[in-house]
Amino acid sequence: MRSTATGQPRTKPAEIRREELMDAAQALFLGKGFTETSVDEIVKGAGVAKGTYYVYFKTKDDVLAALRERFVARFLERLQTAADGHPPSDWIARFDRWIDAAVNTYLDERALHDLVFHQMRPTHDRLHQANPVVRDLEGLIAQGAQAGAWTADNAHLVAVMVFSAVHGAIDDAGESPGPSDRKRLVHAVQSFCRMGIGLPPAG
Amino acid sequence: MRSTATGQPRTKPAEIRREELMDAAQALFLGKGFTETSVDEIVKGAGVAKGTYYVYFKTKDDVLAALRERFVARFLERLQTAADGHPPSDWIARFDRWIDAAVNTYLDERALHDLVFHQMRPTHDRLHQANPVVRDLEGLIAQGAQAGAWTADNAHLVAVMVFSAVHGAIDDAGESPGPSDRKRLVHAVQSFCRMGIGLPPAG
Amino acid sequence: MRSTATGQPRTKPAEIRREELMDAAQALFLGKGFTETSVDEIVKGAGVAKGTYYVYFKTKDDVLAALRERFVARFLERLQTAADGHPPSDWIARFDRWIDAAVNTYLDERALHDLVFHQMRPTHDRLHQANPVVRDLEGLIAQGAQAGAWTADNAHLVAVMVFSAVHGAIDDAGESPGPSDRKRLVHAVQSFCRMGIGLPPAG
Amino acid sequence: MRSTATGQPRTKPAEIRREELMDAAQALFLGKGFTETSVDEIVKGAGVAKGTYYVYFKTKDDVLAALRERFVARFLERLQTAADGHPPSDWIARFDRWIDAAVNTYLDERALHDLVFHQMRPTHDRLHQANPVVRDLEGLIAQGAQAGAWTADNAHLVAVMVFSAVHGAIDDAGESPGPSDRKRLVHAVQSFCRMGIGLPPAG
DNA sequence: TATGAATGAGTGTTCATTCAT
DNA sequence: AATGAATGAACACTCATTCAT
Numbered sequence: 133m134r135s136t137a138t139g140q141p142r143t144k145p146a147e148i149r150r151e152e153l154m155d156a157a158q159a160l161f162l163g164k165g166f167t168e169t170s171v172d173e174i175v176k177g178a179g180v181a182k183g184t185y186y187v188y189f190k191t192k193d194d195v196l197a198a199l200r201e202r203f204v205a206r207f208l209e210r211l212q213t214a215a216d217g218h219p220p221s222d223w224i225a226r227f228d229r230w231i232d233a234a235v236n237t238y239l240d241e242r243a244l245h246d247l248v249f250h251q252m253r254p255t256h257d258r259l260h261q262a263n264p265v266v267r268d269l270e271g272l273i274a275q276g277a278q279a280g281a282w283t284a285d286n287a288h289l290v291a292v293m294v295f296s297a298v299h300g301a302i303d304d305a306g307e308s309p310g311p312s313d314r315k316r317l318v319h320a321v322q323s324f325c326r327m328g329i330g331l332p333p334a335g
Numbered sequence: 336m337r338s339t340a341t342g343q344p345r346t347k348p349a350e351i352r353r354e355e356l357m358d359a360a361q362a363l364f365l366g367k368g369f370t371e372t373s374v375d376e377i378v379k380g381a382g383v384a385k386g387t388y389y390v391y392f393k394t395k396d397d398v399l400a401a402l403r404e405r406f407v408a409r410f411l412e413r414l415q416t417a418a419d420g421h422p423p424s425d426w427i428a429r430f431d432r433w434i435d436a437a438v439n440t441y442l443d444e445r446a447l448h449d450l451v452f453h454q455m456r457p458t459h460d461r462l463h464q465a466n467p468v469v470r471d472l473e474g475l476i477a478q479g480a481q482a483g484a485w486t487a488d489n490a491h492l493v494a495v496m497v498f499s500a501v502h503g504a505i506d507d508a509g510e511s512p513g514p515s516d517r518k519r520l521v522h523a524v525q526s527f528c529r530m531g532i533g534l535p536p537a538g
Numbered sequence: 539m540r541s542t543a544t545g546q547p548r549t550k551p552a553e554i555r556r557e558e559l560m561d562a563a564q565a566l567f568l569g570k571g572f573t574e575t576s577v578d579e580i581v582k583g584a585g586v587a588k589g590t591y592y593v594y595f596k597t598k599d600d601v602l603a604a605l606r607e608r609f610v611a612r613f614l615e616r617l618q619t620a621a622d623g624h625p626p627s628d629w630i631a632r633f634d635r636w637i638d639a640a641v642n643t644y645l646d647e648r649a650l651h652d653l654v655f656h657q658m659r660p661t662h663d664r665l666h667q668a669n670p671v672v673r674d675l676e677g678l679i680a681q682g683a684q685a686g687a688w689t690a691d692n693a694h695l696v697a698v699m700v701f702s703a704v705h706g707a708i709d710d711a712g713e714s715p716g717p718s719d720r721k722r723l724v725h726a727v728q729s730f731c732r733m734g735i736g737l738p739p740a741g
Numbered sequence: 742m743r744s745t746a747t748g749q750p751r752t753k754p755a756e757i758r759r760e761e762l763m764d765a766a767q768a769l770f771l772g773k774g775f776t777e778t779s780v781d782e783i784v785k786g787a788g789v790a791k792g793t794y795y796v797y798f799k800t801k802d803d804v805l806a807a808l809r810e811r812f813v814a815r816f817l818e819r820l821q822t823a824a825d826g827h828p829p830s831d832w833i834a835r836f837d838r839w840i841d842a843a844v845n846t847y848l849d850e851r852a853l854h855d856l857v858f859h860q861m862r863p864t865h866d867r868l869h870q871a872n873p874v875v876r877d878l879e880g881l882i883a884q885g886a887q888a889g890a891w892t893a894d895n896a897h898l899v900a901v902m903v904f905s906a907v908h909g910a911i912d913d914a915g916e917s918p919g920p921s922d923r924k925r926l927v928h929a930v931q932s933f934c935r936m937g938i939g940l941p942p943a944g
Numbered sequence: 945t946a947t948g949a950a951t952g953a954g955t956g957t958t959c960a961t962t963c964a965t
Numbered sequence: 966a967a968t969g970a971a972t973g974a975a976c977a978c979t980c981a982t983t984c985a986t
Contacts, residue, residue, distance in 0.1 A: 143964075143970055167370060171956060181972045183959080192956065289523045292507045293500035300499025301492060320492045328531040346945055373980060384947040386984080395981065549949055549985080573776060577977060587951045589980080598977065695910060695929045702909025703902035710901045726898045734937040752966050779959060790968040792963080801960065951983080962972080 150188045152178045154202065157195040162243050166196060200248040203241070204264055210237050211268060223272075223281035224331060228322050230272060231298060234265075235318050238302045239309065266295050273329070283330040294325045353391045355381045357405065360398040365446050369399060403451040406444070407467055413440050414471060426475075426484035427534060431525050433475060434501060437468075438521050441505045442512065469498050476532070486533040497528045556594045558584045560608065563601040568649050572602060606654040609647070610670055616643050617674060629678075629687035630737060634728050636678060637704060640671075641724050644708045645715065672701050679735070689736040700731045759797045761787045763811065766804040771852050775805060809857040812850070813873050819846050820877060832881075832890035833940060837931050839881060840907060843874075844927050847911045848918065875904050882938070892939040903934045 156177030160169040214233035270291035277284040323333035359380030363372040417436035473494035480487040526536035562583030566575040620639035676697035683690040729739035765786030769778040823842035879900035886893040932942035
């Protein structure tokens with residue numbers, strides 16, 4: 133009942149299109165916030181028509197969710213990579229390394245992280261529990277404790293607190309701290325958290 | 336021919352009106368989120384006309400800012416009260432008490448806290464630094480360290496991490512934890528943070 | 539959070555504004571159909587801003603409902619007026635008169651009638667029963683039957699059928715029949731319906 | 742390297758495909774209305790791709806037209822069947838039978854009838870004239886009148902009114918009237934219409 | 945001070961239709 | 966014949982903000 137149609141449809145693999153849309157959305161959200169970005173701008177950014185967005189996402193919120201998943205997946209990959217190269221039994225080194233990687237990754241992606249985790253309302257509570265990153269850390273802490281490397285009565289809560297301390301320290305850091313600031317930061321967090329689980333402060 | 340005595344005095348002390356508006360806004364924001372609440376609903380909640388809102392606040396964001404200030408002020412009062420009753424020199428007791436009060440206050444006002452601190456976008460960074468609550472804690476930590484009660488190379492960062500650990504633990508807690516859950520929570524946080532500054536875990 | 543505002547608000551009595559909106563909507567609906575008319579066009583037609591529409595009507599469908607009510611009310615007035623001037627006891631004259639008025643009124647307002655009664659879906663069934671016009675006719679038929687002026691075992695069904703015959707005949711008539719066409723139409727309907735209730739055909 | 746035998750033959754006789762599309766459309770239209778049904782849903786219902794729809798129909802309205810034609814054709818068949826078995830010269834029996842068949846068929850297919858006749862806007866006028874069902878009835882009435890079985894000055898108008906009376910009575914009936922309700926209905930309509938053309942009421 | 949009718953730019957979402965494969 | 970990714974105009978509805986009274 134409506135009229136329409138002109139531009140030539142340029143078919144691309146669905147995965148590519150979706151990623152392009154996500155990339156465009158991420159850039160805009162990061163630049164001006166989620167609410168302040170319109171779907172119109174997203175599609176303009178991705179170089180597709182309005183309707184195409186809705187071929188790949190059900191609602192506006194939908195990209196944000198997709199962005200979150202992608203962020204977590206990439207984050208975990210990075211932690212994984214960082215953890216490799218240490219003998220699994222060197223618990224303390226792994227713990228230090230985890231914190232180091234977390235701090236630096238978050239610093240690199242702080243804005244993205246905030247976007248993806250603070251934006252949506254009914255998200256705040258139970259967030260950490262469901263958060264795979266926390267789960268990863270919790271596993272490490274529980275295993276290390278079991279191996280006698282440190283003490284942690286409640287591995288989950290400790291993981292949450294370590295995770296939060298990392299966050300807090302990062303949020304507190306300036307916009308783009310230099311390498312030495314980062315070192316200091318990592319060191320402070322490591323010391324605090326090491327001590328928090330009964331280890332001596334970081335060397 | 337005066338009007339009948341029905342209409343109540345339409346003018347109220349400005350401070351009262353303002354508070355009523357804030358109360359209405361807070362209730363609504365808490366219930367359905369900031370974005371999801373309209374100015375219309377706020378004025379309806381406060382029992383005034385649309386225009387009246389704009390007599391007391393310049394924009395919609397304005398109430399949120401006012402709400403934040405009020406929250407911080409009240410929070411500090413509560414911490415203050417909690418701190419009183421301990422000799423200023425019993426540092427460890429004051430530290431424990433601070434955490435206890437923080438955990439419980441935040442648990443009581445969690446939703447409000449989230450609303451007031453997570454809601455607005457260009458707020459995330461520098462937040463803690465500007466946060467009077469953190470400043471308060473930082474003072475305590477710095478003084479205790481100076482008095483030799485514990486160790487803290489970087490009082491500010493430590494304060495931020497303690498504060499964050501408190502937050503994280505709370506966010507992780509279920510909707511309305513019972514008294515014993517709270518006790519456990521307080522104890523875990525206290526232990527972790529005590530150890531984080533070189534003290535033995537909480538008794 | 540949005541910007542806005544320029545045009546000077548020109549306050550009018552609510553009833554006037556509402557009527558103006560309804561008039562604009564009716565003209566548009568009549569001209570191009572309900573679905574084909576946008577709220578934008580309605581407000582343009584009424585000379586007000588988009589939002590003003592929603593001050594007076596909850597949805598787009600809402601005007602249509604209002605239009606329907608107004609149509610029925612006006613229609614009944616007209617039938618009433620037609621019925622006056624005949625002694626209440628001259629049943630046959632009143633019956634003839636009712637049909638005459640109905641045919642002519644519907645012919646005058648055919649498009650409006652169709653708009654208002656055919657447009658909305660969950661309307662078709664039970665429509666006649668709830669229709670005040672049918673109720674009016676039903677009353678007349680029942681009373682006439684009781685007075686022995688004619689026969690009608692089931693006044694309600696007869697009213698429905700007379701009403702429908704009127705409708706059918708009108709729908710069948712060309713776009714704008716001349717006076718003599720109308721006379722013929724009225725006469726044919728009167729004859730058929732008179733006979734339908736056991737009276738001799740119209741003179 | 743032929744593809745595995747999974748995919749069923751993708752091409753079907755055009756007539757079948759078309760019917761499947763129409764069936765799907767009819768079911769959907771009946772269930773949720775024409776406007777409320779999307780082409781997407783139709784093709785999903787028919788198990789074909791979007792583009793296939795446009796191989797068989799030029800626009801969305803097109804199916805509705807096709808549905809109307811199919812409805813009328815089937816309806817006429819049924820009337821035809823009903824008429825058979827009576828000697829062509831028993832006019833009154835044929836008239837009664839026509840009404841009986843019409844009432845019952847419409848009751849069986851009321852929703853479909855409404856869909857197909859009320860839905861499209863520029864349809865209301867001239868509808869009955871163009872309607873083959875009315876033409877069929879008109880032929881019967883004209884022939885009966887010519888044969889002296891009854892009186893009808895204007896066979897066309899009478900046919901329209903009888904047809905409308907049938908409709909009205911049906912629309913007025915509840916959702917799914919039982920057999921005895923149907924009988925009563927048929928009887929009332931027959932009586933009214935018989936009398937309308939100068940016959941005694943139905944026995 | 946308080947009102948509330950009026951504003952109008954802006955938004956998310958839908959969907960009939962096309963066309964390269 | 967059949968597909969389904971892509972289109973983009975259109976639309977209903979929202980809501981922060983203004984201002985004459």
